[in-house]
Amino acid sequence: MSRPLLLAVMSVAAVCSVFSALLLGTFPVSAAQALDSIFHPIPGVVHDVIWELRAPRAAAAFACGALLALAGALLQVLLRNALADPYILGVSSGASLGALLALTLGAGALLINAASLAGALAALVIVFGLGFRSGDWNVYRLLLTGVVLATGLSALVSLLLVMAPQAQVKGMLFWLMGDLAYAGSPIPAWGVLVAVALYGIARATELDLLGLGQFKARSLGVAVTSLQAAVFFAAAVATVAAVMLGGAIGFVGLMAPHAIRLLGVAEHRALLPLAALLGGSFLTFADTAARTLWAPQQLPVGVLTALIGVPAMLLLLGRRR
Amino acid sequence: MLRCQNLTLSVPGRVLCRGISCALEGGQLWAVLGRNGSGKTTLVHTLAGLQPAAGGTIRLNGDALVARASRQRARDIGVLLQLEDTEFWGSVLDYVLLGRFPHARSWFGWRREDEASALAALETVELAAFAQRRFATLSGGERQRARIAQMLAQEPRVLLLDEPLQHLDLKHQVRALGLFRRLAREEGRAIAMVLHDALWPGRFCTHALLMYDGDDALAGPAREVLTRGNLERLYGCGLDEVAHDEGGYFVPHV
Numbered sequence: 001m002s003r004p005l006l007l008a009v010m011s012v013a014a015v016c017s018v019f020s021a022l023l024l025g026t027f028p029v030s031a032a033q034a035l036d037s038i039f040h041p042i043p044g045v046v047h048d049v050i051w052e053l054r055a056p057r058a059a060a061a062f063a064c065g066a067l068l069a070l071a072g073a074l075l076q077v078l079l080r081n082a083l084a085d086p087y088i089l090g091v092s093s094g095a096s097l098g099a100l101l102a103l104t105l106g107a108g109a110l111l112i113n114a115a116s117l118a119g120a121l122a123a124l125v126i127v128f129g130l131g132f133r134s135g136d137w138n139v140y141r142l143l144l145t146g147v148v149l150a151t152g153l154s155a156l157v158s159l160l161l162v163m164a165p166q167a168q169v170k171g172m173l174f175w176l177m178g179d180l181a182y183a184g185s186p187i188p189a190w191g192v193l194v195a196v197a198l199y200g201i202a203r204a205t206e207l208d209l210l211g212l213g214q215f216k217a218r219s220l221g222v223a224v225t226s227l228q229a230a231v232f233f234a235a236a237v238a239t240v241a242a243v244m245l246g247g248a249i250g251f252v253g254l255m256a257p258h259a260i261r262l263l264g265v266a267e268h269r270a271l272l273p274l275a276a277l278l279g280g281s282f283l284t285f286a287d288t289a290a291r292t293l294w295a296p297q298q299l300p301v302g303v304l305t306a307l308i309g310v311p312a313m314l315l316l317l318g319r320r321r
Numbered sequence: 322m323l324r325c326q327n328l329t330l331s332v333p334g335r336v337l338c339r340g341i342s343c344a345l346e347g348g349q350l351w352a353v354l355g356r357n358g359s360g361k362t363t364l365v366h367t368l369a370g371l372q373p374a375a376g377g378t379i380r381l382n383g384d385a386l387v388a389r390a391s392r393q394r395a396r397d398i399g400v401l402l403q404l405e406d407t408e409f410w411g412s413v414l415d416y417v418l419l420g421r422f423p424h425a426r427s428w429f430g431w432r433r434e435d436e437a438s439a440l441a442a443l444e445t446v447e448l449a450a451f452a453q454r455r456f457a458t459l460s461g462g463e464r465q466r467a468r469i470a471q472m473l474a475q476e477p478r479v480l481l482l483d484e485p486l487q488h489l490d491l492k493h494q495v496r497a498l499g500l501f502r503r504l505a506r507e508e509g510r511a512i513a514m515v516l517h518d519a520l521w522p523g524r525f526c527t528h529a530l531l532m533y534d535g536d537d538a539l540a541g542p543a544r545e546v547l548t549r550g551n552l553e554r555l556y557g558c559g560l561d562e563v564a565h566d567e568g569g570y571f572v573p574h575v
Contacts (some may be wrong), residue, residue, distance in 0.1 A: 020513070127437040205422050212419070213407050218371050220475065221395025266410030269430060 003270050006263060010277035014062070016214035017281035022050050026295050031080040035193050050073025060183035060245050061287040061301075063190050065252050067242040070196050073272055076236040078228060079143045085254035086180030086239040089146035092248035093153035094123025095240070099175050099247075100160045103168055109182065113244060120240045123149060128232065139228075176304030178249030180287050192241040196234050197276055204226065204269035214299045251305040252279045255313050262316045282309065322346055322382060322394040323368060323398070329376030330360045330367060336369050336375065337363055338532055343540040345479060350505040351513040352543070354555060355532030362517045364532070365483045368513070369400040381479070395423035399477030401468055403484050403515070413453040413459065413467055417442055420474035426495045435474075439557075442473035443569035445491075445500065455469055461488035468499065480504065482514035496527045519571045521562065523547050 013260035022034050027049050029037075037050045038043075071086035087093070098119025102112040127149055145198070161172055174181075200207070206227055209217040214292030218224050242249070257271065265271050283301070286308055290301040328341040330566045337360030345351060348404060350570045355361050370386045379386040381397060383469060391399075400421075407415050420442070421435040430575060431439075446466040451459065465488045472480065485501070486494045502525050504510045513530070516522055522529055522543060529546040531539040539546055552571055553560050559574035 030348060053447060204426060205419070205425060208411075208420055209422060211407060212409065214406065215366075215371055215402060216405055216407075218391065219395065219400040219402065220419065221392035223391045267415065 003265060005143065005259075006274060007270075008279075010274055010281070010312065013281040014277050014284075017284035017288075018058045018062060021061065021284050022054050024288050024292050025049070026292075027053060032190075045138070046090045047181065056186060057180060057283055059191035059219060059280040060189065061180050061284040063193050064180065064183075064184050064242045064246045064280075065256070065283025066276040067193050067238040067279035068249065068253035068277040068283070069256035070193070070200060070272060071235040071238040071242065072255075073257035073268070073275050074196075074207075074238070075175060076232045076257055077207050078235065078269070079139050080211070081139075081143060083254070084143070086235065086242065087150065087216075087248060087250075087253070088143065088237070089127050089236065089239075090150040090153060090279060091236060091239045092243050093150040093157065093232075094119035094121070094250060095243045096157050096176055097153050097160070098122075100157055100172055100305070103172055104160060113184065117240065117244060123153065124240070125235050126168070129238075131315040132229070136309060142232075160208060166279060174300050175247045178247040178305075179290075179298070179300045180246045180249075181291070181298055183245045189241045189245050192237055193276070196238045197272060199230075199234050200272040201269060203231075204272065207268040209229070222307075246283075246301065249283065249302045251302075251309045252283055254308055256282065259313065259316055260319055262319070299313050323379070325368060325374075325377060326337060327377040328364075328367065328379065330363045332360075334364060338538060339376070340536075341377070341530070341532070341538045341540070342529055343528075345432055345511040345513055347478070347509040347511050347526050348505055349511055350502055350526045352526040352529045352547075353513055353532065354517075354519075354522065354529060354552075356534065356556065359532045359534055361532060362483055365400065365403075365481045365513075365515060368449045368488055369398050369481050370394050372399065384400040389485045392423050395475065396478070397477055398479045398481065399472040399475045399483050401472050401480070401482040403487070405468065409456040411456060412453050413456050414439060414443070414450060416456045416467055416568070417470045417474050420471035423475060438476065439474045441468040443467075445472045445473055447496075462493060466493065466497075469500075476508055480514075481511060482512065482513040484517065485514050486516065486518070494521075501525070519552060519556070519573070523570050 023029050023031060029046055029049060033046050034050060036140045037047050043048055068086050072084065073082040075086065075088060076082060095116040099112050102115035107115065127142065127146045128143045136234035161169060180222060206222045209220055209226060210223050210224070214224050257275045259278060260271050260274045263273060283305065286304045287301045290304045293299060322345055324344040329391065330337040341364065342497050353361050353364065366372045381389070386394065388414050407422050417439040418431055418435060421431060421438060424436065425431065440449065440452065444454055446469050448463065448466055448470060456467065462508055469485065485497055488546045489497060498521060501512050501514065505524045526543045528541065529545060531551060539551065549560055549562055549571060560571040561574045
């Protein structure tokens with residue numbers, strides 16, 4: 001597909017995903033009512049449902065998905081590993097451990113958020129500290145450090161799950177699988193999203209070169225070490241912002257960049273915004289499905305991303321060129 | 322242009338070569354010869370500023386190479402790497418355009434002059450018809466020519482080529498060598514290339530650097546350095562001289 005067409009398709013998908021998130025739910029809202037509420041806000045039930053409940057959640061879902069897609073694309077080129085996803089450096093495991101510890105101790109929502117942030121940052125500091133030892137960037141060491149740390153933290157998470165009282169386990173599982181029902185204000189995440197996207201687009205050609213290998217990038221004038229450190233932090237900040245909103249939602253960060261590549265765009269200047277749009281609209285759709293399919297029950301969105309995404313991805317992979 | 326003084330090359334755990342001194346000037350085409358593992362690739366990387374020298378100094382137009390910002394350095398020095406292991410997802414033109422990075426100034430993609438330079442480079446290596454093909458579909462020799470085109474698009478004054486003839490068929494070996502000779506003679510660029518064939522240096526190169534194992538390197542004009550005795554000592558095998566209208570050439574004695 002040509003780039004302008006792809007951009008148009010992704011933009012339309014983004015608008016549709018947000019609009020359907022405003023319409024669908026247990027309280028029926030018609031398209032006319034929604035448009036009315038957007039352009040002529042009048043206080044009332046419809047207004048409250050749209051602006052107090054659904055719009056913030058749609059904004060959170062979109063930001064979360066876009067951040068995960070950006071982080072995935074950045075880490076895939078930084079680690080030069082197609083299987084890299086935002087959680088490969090242990091961010092989500094650290095956040096999960098922090099959150100579950102707080103849940104076990106019976107903490108409130110604010111403290112749970114603080115604990116998960118602390119856990120995520122601790123994991124990042126450890127991975128960066130060990131990976132950057134002696135001033136020499138070795139992406140394999142960085143990758144392995146992250147994977148090893150994530151494995152250890154997951155073991156601790158499993159231990160907590162086994163030892164926790166029955167009543168708490170369900171809440172914990174929702175946290176682990178990813179869920180946007182308790183997302184806080186999406187505004188900080190949108191700030192991070194804009195900043196990381198602009199940074200990535202500004203450095204797009206350097207990212208393309210980094211994909212050809214460190215030596216090649218250096219030979220063409222890229223200051224490789226500082227670029228790698230900056231990309232690491234950009235991806236880390238994006239992941240932390242996403243995890244703070246929705247927990248460890250899987251699949252989006254790994255697959256959104258690959259879907260765009262399979263559609264024929266690999267240049268980062270186009271890949272990053274397209275992947276962000278795809279990740280954002282995909283997660284918004286998935287979240288709408290998660291809260292409407294089995295209403296009033298809510299499904300964890302992390303399960304739905306995989307259930308919807310896997311067939312779509314297999315279809316793309318099987319497509320003949 | 323690019324001068325090195327008393328250069329020591331090492332890889333982790335091993336010193337490869339000591340005391341290399343040579344001066345690459347505009348218009349010169351150097352051959353770098355040596356056995357496997359003698360440090361030819363390390364020399365190319367070190368001269369290009371991709372890795373630090375274990376000892377000695379490198380100056381580009383009189384300034385220390387290490388003092389240069391990497392983009393500024395890449396505007397002056399182009400490197401053709403021997404190994405490039407990553408696959409590239411884009412088109413051949415996309416690949417060659419990456420050579421324009423040291424000159425790029427825009428957030429919004431390549432400028433028209435970048436595209437023009439890349440297309441001209443593809444024309445030079447006879448890949449113009451392949452510009453829109455995916456890079457991954459190229460054969461080994463075509464990829465090598467695309468790499469050469471990328472370096473041409475980079476427009477450096479100094480070209481360091483690590484086995485530029487690898488994967489090329491005979492016709493394109495001759496074309497590539499003719500191109501390098503033209504770049505040196507007519508455009509005044511300074512070129513050094515690592516070669517493995519004892520036939521080419523005598524016919525195309527103005528100068529040669531022989532890297533013997535240990536502490537010994539011999540640099541100078543091709544006619545003086547490329548003698549049968551020197552080359553037999555370099556490769557550790559017997560050579561036969563073949564007379565040709567422009568001079569004598571060497572083939573291995575079997």
